[in-house]
Amino acid sequence: MGEFKAFAVEQYLSELEHGVQYNFSESGVHPMSYAELCDLADIDRDALFATLVDYPQVNGNQLLRERIAALYPKAHADNVLVTVGATEANTLVAATLLEDGDNVIRFSPTYEQLAGNAHNLGFEVRTVDMLPSRAWAIDGDGLTAAVDERTRIIHVVNPNNPTGQVLSDEDREAIIAAARGVGAWIVADEVYSGTERNSDEPTPSFWGNYERVIAINSMSKAYGLPGLRLGWLLAPASLISDFWRRHEYASITATMMSMHLAAAALAPTARDAITARARRLIRRGFDTLQEQLAHHPEVFSVVPPQASAMSFVKFNLPVDSDTFASRLLGEEDVLVIPGSRFGVEGHFRFSSALPDEHLRAGLARMNALTGRILGSA
Ligand SMILES: Cc1ncc(COP(=O)(O)O)c(C=O)c1O
Structure with a gap:
């Protein structure tokens, strides 16, 4: 049997994501609370607690x-x-x-x-x-x-x-x-x-x-x-x-x-309501991401995702993806996944189906770091 290979992406997430202020490393939409789920899916709370x-x-x-x-x-x-x-x-x-x-x-x-x-x-x-x-x-x-x-x-x-x-x-x-x-x-x-x-x-x-x-x-x-x-x-x-x-x-x-x-x-009605919520977050999140990446058009480009809450963003900076991600974390408290974890350099994975204000604040920090890297190049 070959050598044990760790799950590079999950290891990165589980070691780094807790306590981070702007976590853009996850791959799903902003999770809902039990209360929101009960409302959207019309769940009887008494029956639930009797489980x-x-x-x-x-x-x-x-x-x-x-x-x-x-x-x-x-x-x-x-x-x-x-x-x-x-x-x-x-x-x-x-x-x-x-x-x-x-x-x-x-x-x-x-x-x-x-x-x-x-x-x-x-x-x-x-x-x-x-x-x-x-x-x-x-x-x-x-x-x-x-x-x-x-x-x-x-x-x-x-x-x-x-x-x-x-x-x-x-x-x-x-x-x-x-x-x-x-x-x-x-x-x-x-x-x-x-x-x-x-x-x-x-x-x-x-x-x-x-x-x-x-x-x-x-x-x-x-x-x-x-x-x-x-x-x-x-x-x-x-x-x-x-x-x-x-x-x-x-x-x-x-x-x-x-x-x-x-x-x-x-159940069909609940499912429609829940997936509609996810799509709303996904669509608005990607629009905000694109708008913010446009601050540095010479640096960032992305093949627009057809689905999912994530984008695999290409960047053109004089640093590799590990350095970019670790500087983002260390200097700006922002977490993304470096492309190296997927075996592809010059990219990072960014999750954007999140509350808009939070997303904008984190992206402003990413743009600030990008400006500093460009300034010192
Ligand atoms: C493609 C893919 N499959 C499976 C999983 C794991 O999902 P689950 O939470 O259902 O275990 C993930 C989580 O990121 C994923 O992206």
């Missing part, structure tokens, strides 16, 4: 699994396993599907959860680039060259973290064709579906487009409820018990309270 602090149904209660299944074409409750966030789902998939000699395809830049797990389990991970010169489209030739008979998983994060781009139809088809050619699984992490900036239509799932798809999602991003720690995977029913057996080792279950709240939030 036992007990173990719930370990694979997810029936109502919750039915509401999750209803989000996908031709899915049923027995296609769903409820997990502790998308994090557990990604971890279970790596631990369950891979066998000796298998390889995994990842796209870069991306969120490393599944690929990192696969690497740490001793499997080969092959990287296919997404190209900044083509608005982060996939390198189709690179994909064809990377896939072989031992490719077991093609992992896609769609919409993508950190770029916020949605795969084009052409790229989706290329991925499906590559998987079909060798019988690989497409594991689609779709936590940012529902966070689109220019459309109220959620990015379609890979589920239903090809027989060997595992779709992963959670309440953390499009719903603004990361602290519920509630996610799921959708898989052919015959595979669910294999994941469920690992789930019993990994966490046993999500919590009773989180299942209760998630089921309420996924």
Whole structure:
């Protein structure tokens, strides 16, 4: 087995984000309070408080699994396993599907959860680039060259973290064709579906487009409820018990309270209200970010994200991304994620779906540091 590889992005967040004044390093929308959730989802507070602090149904209660299944074409409750966030789902998939000699395809830049797990389990991970010169489209030739008979998983994060781009139809088809050619699984992490900036239509799932798809999602991003720690995977029913057996080792279950709240939030009317809140924050936040980056047009540029609360901002300064991020933190109490954590220099990831005044104040600090760097260059 190779050397253990830490989860570079999550390590950066968990070591640095607490206590920071302007935290733009997260990847979701500004989270809501329990009170706001109860109001938006019309949750009966007495019924909520009467919930036992007990173990719930370990694979997810029936109502919750039915509401999750209803989000996908031709899915049923027995296609769903409820997990502790998308994090557990990604971890279970790596631990369950891979066998000796298998390889995994990842796209870069991306969120490393599944690929990192696969690497740490001793499997080969092959990287296919997404190209900044083509608005982060996939390198189709690179994909064809990377896939072989031992490719077991093609992992896609769609919409993508950190770029916020949605795969084009052409790229989706290329991925499906590559998987079909060798019988690989497409594991689609779709936590940012529902966070689109220019459309109220959620990015379609890979589920239903090809027989060997595992779709992963959670309440953390499009719903603004990361602290519920509630996610799921959708898989052919015959595979669910294999994941469920690992789930019993990994966490046993999500919590009773989180299942209760998630089921309420996924009722159709509540869901519309909650995702509308997220989209409002995402759209206004990106407009403010663009307006503030325009103070230094010679420095900052960004391929506008099609979805998600994040932008992968390119900067042209005589410092690398680690230095820029650490000076922002040390001198301005502002946290962003350096592109180096995604293996891409000259960029940082910035999260903007936040209350506007706070966002503006933090961006003013980033512009102040940028001015100082330019002044001393
Ligand atoms: C693409 C992606 N997948 C999964 C996760 C983890 O989400 P969860 O909070 O559901 O565990 C994140 C969190 O940033 C993410 O960006």
